[in-house]
Amino acid sequence: MRIPYDEMKETFEKILLKYGFPEKTAARAAVMFTDNSCDGVASHGLNRFPRVLSYIAKGHIDPHAEPAPEASFGALERWNGNRGMG
Template sequence: MRIPFDTMKTRFTEILLKHGFILDKAHHCARIFTENSLDGVYTHGLNRFPTFISMIQEGLVDYEAVPELEGTNGLIEQWNGKLGPGMLNAEFCMARAISLAGEHGIGCVAIRNTNHWMRGGTYGWQAANDGFIGICFTNTIANVPPWGGIDPRLGNNPLVIAVP
């Protein structure tokens, strides 16, 4: 079954609005979920959307949260995501890194207390499309056993490197 891009994005937006999102944040989240599906990354698009809604309902994602600056030193910033939607926090942080890089030649932004950023490549494209090299990484829940082990103890630590 094929769902047109605009149909999927509109439906995602409607659902997010029903769960309390303001229009701008709903549009941003819906766009990222839909673009991930369009690019064939359904695990972080259409297939992940119901889990995202469940996390909102369980109070694990605060759709009203706004990142708060905790520290800065020239080209480096540290933010508290306040459990806001991971994709919005990641998009915000990449925008800050791009701004810092424009000012200093390099920008480094870290965020804590956030949620799943969905497909990390989204933020690599964000940097590359603005003419910057982007390097993004995160940790995950323990999902890989160490060498010789049986039980997961390590995250798979997604890494993105994007060049314009």
């Protein structure tokens, strides 16, 4: 089955919005899932999406999380993703 790019992206985005993601984050994540699906990256595209929704429902992924820097070591930094997407 072939699904047009825009239809797939819009579907991902609508679902992520229903799960509480802010519009900008839902739009970026929808592009990521769609691009990965179209590029054949099965581990981070359509095949992963149901698991991501499960993680959101269980509280393992926070739709409103923002990454934050924790430490800096010269040219290296350590960031905390705060249970955000990806």
